[in-house]
Amino acid sequence: MISEKLAQALNTQMNNEFAAAQTYLSMASYCEHRNYSGFAHYFLQQVEEERMHAMKIYSYLHDRGIRAIITETPAPATSFDNLLHTFEVALEQEKEVTKSFYSIMDLAWEEKEHATISFLNWFLDEQVEEEATFDKHIEYLKRIREDKNALFIYEKELATRSYVDE
Numbered sequence: 018m019i020s021e022k023l024a025q026a027l028n029t030q031m032n033n034e035f036a037a038a039q040t041y042l043s044m045a046s047y048c049e050h051r052n053y054s055g056f057a058h059y060f061l062q063q064v065e066e067e068r069m070h071a072m073k074i075y076s077y078l079h080d081r082g083i084r085a086i087i088t089e090t091p092a093p094a095t096s097f098d099n100l101l102h103t104f105e106v107a108l109e110q111e112k113e114v115t116k117s118f119y120s121i122m123d124l125a126w127e128e129k130e131h132a133t134i135s136f137l138n139w140f141l142d143e144q145v146e147e148e149a150t151f152d153k154h155i156e157y158l159k160r161i162r163e164d165k166n167a168l169f170i171y172e173k174e175l176a177t178r179s180y181v182d183e
Contacts (some may be wrong), residue, residue: 020128024083026121027074027133032088033117034071037110038064040093044103047095055172056100062180063107069182070140077136100168101158108151115144
């Protein structure tokens with residue numbers, strides 16, 4: 018049986034995933050407004066991924082007989098310095114998500130809640146991938162700098178991203 022403390026932590030994380038989706042939507046809007054539709058597309062795919070993460074937790078809670086509590090989502094940042102900054106903010110957000118999952122995993126281990134430990138392993142693997150991906154994008158954008166041709170090609174590549182629900 019999942020403790021109230023662990024259920025609360027999972028509910029909080031579910032809502033954090035919805036908030037992350039809102040942040041990515043704000044980043045997409047920033048990019049779209051500046052006519053970087055490929056980057057906007059990339060962030061819109063990220064929105065769908067974060068929503069899926071939230072719904073995965075939602076389903077797990079209900080599978081375990083716990084009501085998922087949807088809370089108010091804080092307003093996301095709406096101002097970014099440039100494209101590189103959007104990816105830097107995204108990486109920092111993902112690092113915070115990783116820390117949060119570590120805390121929930123620590124609690125699950127403390128409570129010997131093995132089903133939740135198994136469930137959380139997927140998220141921890143996902144976070145390694147997320148952080149590595151954003152780090153890669155940051156390095157690419159730093160390398161590109163103001164090379165408009167390279168940026169054009171990179172944007173076209175990002176525009177091909179297709180999110181597939183796992």
